[in-house]
Amino acid sequence: MAVYTDVSPEALASFLSLYDVGRPTSFCGIAEGVENSNYLLRTERDGQAADYILTLYERRMDPAELPWFLGLMHHLARAGLRCPEPVAGADGALFHMLNGRQAALTTFLTGLSTREVDAAQCEAVGAAMARLHLMGASYASVRANTLGPAAWAPLLQAGSNGADKLEPGLVEEVSAAIADVTAQWPRTDSLPRGQIHADLFPDNVFFVGKTLSGIIDFYFACTDFFAYDLAIAINAWCFPDEATLDPRLSAAMLDGYCSVRPLEGAERDALRPLCQGAAIRFLLTRLYDWVHTPEDALVTRKDPLPYLARLRCHRAFSEPCPYG
Numbered sequence: 001m002a003v004y005t006d007v008s009p010e011a012l013a014s015f016l017s018l019y020d021v022g023r024p025t026s027f028c029g030i031a032e033g034v035e036n037s038n039y040l041l042r043t044e045r046d047g048q049a050a051d052y053i054l055t056l057y058e059r060r061m062d063p064a065e066l067p068w069f070l071g072l073m074h075h076l077a078r079a080g081l082r083c084p085e086p087v088a089g090a091d092g093a094l095f096h097m098l099n100g101r102q103a104a105l106t107t108f109l110t111g112l113s114t115r116e117v118d119a120a121q122c123e124a125v126g127a128a129m130a131r132l133h134l135m136g137a138s139y140a141s142v143r144a145n146t147l148g149p150a151a152w153a154p155l156l157q158a159g160s161n162g163a164d165k166l167e168p169g170l171v172e173e174v175s176a177a178i179a180d181v182t183a184q185w186p187r188t189d190s191l192p193r194g195q196i197h198a199d200l201f202p203d204n205v206f207f208v209g210k211t212l213s214g215i216i217d218f219y220f221a222c223t224d225f226f227a228y229d230l231a232i233a234i235n236a237w238c239f240p241d242e243a244t245l246d247p248r249l250s251a252a253m254l255d256g257y258c259s260v261r262p263l264e265g266a267e268r269d270a271l272r273p274l275c276q277g278a279a280i281r282f283l284l285t286r287l288y289d290w291v292h293t294p295e296d297a298l299v300t301r302k303d304p305l306p307y308l309a310r311l312r313c314h315r316a317f318s319e320p321c322p323y324g
């Protein structure tokens with residue numbers, strides 16, 4: 001489930017009166033996702049139907065940061081990336097309040113996320129990510145990565161109550177990995193940086209047939225190393241059994257990326273610590289949710305342990321870039 005906030009027909013009508021999108025003809029909650037409340041909205045105007053996603057921002061969203069995310073999506077959509085474009089209200093604003101929460105309408109993207117990742121999809125994701133990185137260069141505003149290395153020790157601390165029940169010795173093992181990976185982390189000015197998606201998992205990428213048709217969910221986007229975005233996606237796409245890297249998939253992703261934006265040698269050399277850092281980041285946010293979400297909550301908690309398995313896998317490699 002991800003409908004935390006119910007929206008009545010009256011509240012919807014009042015919200016839509018701020019937009020020029022026509023009258024609602026259907027409106028239903030979307031079960032997928034864990035962060036925000038999402039609804040599929042169909043409207044009709046002058047006999048024409050149009051689909052939108054209505055999102056009410058919950059949980060981790062810092063209200064002051066929403067304009068940055070919506071501005072980035074607007075910028076990328078206008079630059080030609082297939083991503084949701086926020087719809088402006090009659091007043092020009094990209095979000096308005098609904099039931100006490102910030103809420104935005106975005107364009108609907110067709111397509112389905114894949115359940116069985118293959119090399120062609122990885123190549124397409126790599127190429128789309130590189131396009132996103134290049135297009136983001138003209139979005140000048142900076143957003144620091146709030147889930148970068150400085151956040152890891154406090155997150156582990158916040159999730160430590162219950163961590164060892166999940167996996168004996170987890171806190172000690174992850175503490176040691178944090179110290180080691182932080183010491184190897186590239187200096188800010190040592191690798192190319194810019195706007196990154198930072199959550200490019202299979203459920204955030206749509207395909208129509210074999211063609212990549214859209215990228216959604218920009219609410220962890222930030223300004224960081226381009227190669228860190230690749231590290232996140234390698235972890236999310238290239239571990240078919242959750243614990244073992246399939247180098248054919250990661251090589252396809254790197255090939256796709258390099259077909260649009262060639263990687264520098266230093267970026268390839270940094271991939272192993274970056275992949276470990278990406279594994280730590282998702283292990284810790286999942287651990288936090290695991291420990292802090294009541295077992296009977298409607299939201300489905302994501303298992304942190306597959307990210308411990310990925311961390312171990314990257315740490316066991318001896319070659320600098322086993323990814324392709």
Ligand SMILES: Nc1ncnc2c1ncn2[C@@H]1O[C@H](COP(=O)(O)OP(=O)(O)OP(=O)(O)O)[C@@H](O)[C@H]1O
Pocket residue numbers: 002030032033034035036037038053084106107108109110203204216217219
């Ligand atoms: N622009 C869009 N076009 C079509 N479907 C969308 C769009 N945005 C969201 N969806 C649908 O809503 C679902 C949830 O969206 P999203 O992943 O952004 O939610 P979330 O709560 O931020 O979840 P999470 O961060 O856990 O992935 C998606 O899986 C997709 O089915």
Ligand SMILES: N[C@@H](CCO)C(=O)O
Pocket residue numbers: 035199201282285286302
């Ligand atoms: N992609 C994240 C969920 C939040 O975006 C995860 O799998 O842990």
